[in-house]
Amino acid sequence: MSSLLIKNAEIVTMNEKEEILHGDIYIEDNRIKQIGPGLDRQADVIIDAKNKTIIPGFIQTHIHLCQTLFRGQADDLQLMDWLRQKIWPLEASHDEESIYYSALLGTGELIQSGTTSIVDMETVNHTDYAFQAIAKSGIRAMSGKVMMDKGSDVPGPLRESTSSSLQQSADLLEKWHGRENGRIQYAFCPRFVVSCTEKLLTEVRELSRRHGAFVHTHAAENRGEIAIVQKETGMRNIVYLDHIGLANEKLILAHCVWLDDEEKSIIKKRKVKVSHCPGSNLKLSSGIAEVPQMLEQGISLSLGADGAPCNNNLDMLNEMRLAALIQKPVHGPTSMNAKTVFKMATIGGARAAGMEHEIGSLEAGKKADMAILNLNDFHMYPSFGTDTISRIVYSATRADVETVIIDGNIIMDNRKLITMDKQTVLQESNKCIRRLLKRSEGIFL
Numbered sequence: 001m002s003s004l005l006i007k008n009a010e011i012v013t014m015n016e017k018e019e020i021l022h023g024d025i026y027i028e029d030n031r032i033k034q035i036g037p038g039l040d041r042q043a044d045v046i047i048d049a050k051n052k053t054i055i056p057g058f059i060q061t062h063i064h065l066c067q068t069l070f071r072g073q074a075d076d077l078q079l080m081d082w083l084r085q086k087i088w089p090l091e092a093s094h095d096e097e098s099i100y101y102s103a104l105l106g107t108g109e110l111i112q113s114g115t116t117s118i119v120d121m122e123t124v125n126h127t128d129y130a131f132q133a134i135a136k137s138g139i140r141a142m143s144g145k146v147m148m149d150k151g152s153d154v155p156g157p158l159r160e161s162t163s164s165s166l167q168q169s170a171d172l173l174e175k176w177h178g179r180e181n182g183r184i185q186y187a188f189c190p191r192f193v194v195s196c197t198e199k200l201l202t203e204v205r206e207l208s209r210r211h212g213a214f215v216h217t218h219a220a221e222n223r224g225e226i227a228i229v230q231k232e233t234g235m236r237n238i239v240y241l242d243h244i245g246l247a248n249e250k251l252i253l254a255h256c257v258w259l260d261d262e263e264k265s266i267i268k269k270r271k272v273k274v275s276h277c278p279g280s281n282l283k284l285s286s287g288i289a290e291v292p293q294m295l296e297q298g299i300s301l302s303l304g305a306d307g308a309p310c311n312n313n314l315d316m317l318n319e320m321r322l323a324a325l326i327q328k329p330v331h332g333p334t335s336m337n338a339k340t341v342f343k344m345a346t347i348g349g350a351r352a353a354g355m356e357h358e359i360g361s362l363e364a365g366k367k368a369d370m371a372i373l374n375l376n377d378f379h380m381y382p383s384f385g386t387d388t389i390s391r392i393v394y395s396a397t398r399a400d401v402e403t404v405i406i407d408g409n410i411i412m413d414n415r416k417l418i419t420m421d422k423q424t425v426l427q428e429s430n431k432c433i434r435r436l437l438k439r440s441e442g443i444f445l
Helices: 065-070 079-093 096-112 127-137 162-176 198-211 223-233 237-243 261-270 278-283 291-296 316-325 338-345 347-352 388-395 422-440
Strands: 003-012 020-028 031-036 045-048 053-056 058-063 115-120 140-143 184-190 214-219 251-255 273-276 300-303 370-373 401-406 409-413
Touching: 003 388, 053 388, 058 096, 058 251, 058 273, 058 300, 058 316, 058 338, 058 347, 065 079, 065 096, 065 127, 065 422, 079 223, 079 422, 096 115, 096 127, 096 401, 096 409, 096 422, 115 347, 115 401, 127 140, 127 162, 127 184, 162 184, 162 198, 184 198, 198 214, 214 237, 223 237, 237 261, 261 291, 273 347, 278 316, 291 300, 300 316, 300 338, 300 347, 316 338, 316 388, 338 347, 338 388
Parallel strands: 003 045, 003 053, 058 115, 115 140, 140 184, 184 214, 214 251, 251 273, 273 300
Antiparallel strands: 003 020, 020 031, 053 370, 370 401, 401 409
16 A cells, blocks of 8 residues: 655545645545644655645546647638548548557656546557556546547548447457446547548447447537538537437537537436537637526536647646636636536536546545645745635646646656656657558548
8 A cells, every 4th residue: 555645735635515725635546645834744755845736636528649740731711611621631640650649649648637537539550559658658548539420521441331340349349348446437429520420429328328338429520510410410520429329428528619509408317427628619610609508508518628720739727727717708707617617627527527536636545646836936926815726727837737636646756657657658749640641641531
């Protein structure tokens, strides 16, 4: 049994009372055992966090680790052109090594900016190697291979049969779900209605029910995408997903920028989870989701950076700031305050992944997933008389994240990643993208 004691910190708990305490956190193995002032405990490792702030690790509910290598390769395009011209050819060019280093590159960036848990969607092929990278990195993840069995404009290497897509997904769940002391979970990931047959989606529904697994997909991100779905099904995205029985508490929908009142009502009634991705929605010119209205209606909302080629960074601090600011010109200065978006980034993400009893707040009995921030720098001062959560949301940067603990393990210590060699990942990432760019030149849509 290993133990860790963090002393003398400001602790942003995000518990039911939303308490901010000053004191210590005692951890045994992977769980928080005690929180309070002046804990008299012995521990294998002691961290003095005087003048520092501990927060629950950020939980991002929509990420594409397989796309991290494509950062800067698909700028200034709308969604469907972005997919057809750049992302699908690049994904089709992936090999085992490139998937592995793309996932390591992404997890390294996520951890360095305080994210401890993700809901991830991979590509069609080589997903086992993404899971290997996830396991090595130490991050907590719910992930799955993307499923695509429809679309004449989908490159050949991404176009799979329905039966193959289902079998490979089931095999990956069997191998990876619950691995690493439960740190890794599997989710079924049909890409979106545009690229999935109804047979695939209904079989995913049954697999989800059988295994109690989540389903993670995109919906209502772009008006062009919605038009395609309406033409093919006669229904809007959420109405169609509800029609085939996929709309339930195990469904995580990324984006939901363009919802009508009927779709919002279905999402609320069926307890569907929505992942808001402000940075991606802005960069792809998809639009601005009606987040204040969804929150007023009691819809479960969390945050995600999406992928590096549609955002260019995976930093939750950046997403929180954007989520707060983009609503204010339309809905007023109080429409999205700092505490609201901080909740979305922590306990809101935990609820989306069905883990609110395990992560998302700092409480005795919960998993030890947290970040230690050093908020003592020019851009964070003056600190006197200011609100801690407001300082984090509006002023903090990834450079302020000093230490990251996941499942009770120190994954980053004083800005140094413990689980991977940074220079190796950077060097191999450049080698891989050079190879993929050359290979993708021969893939025509």
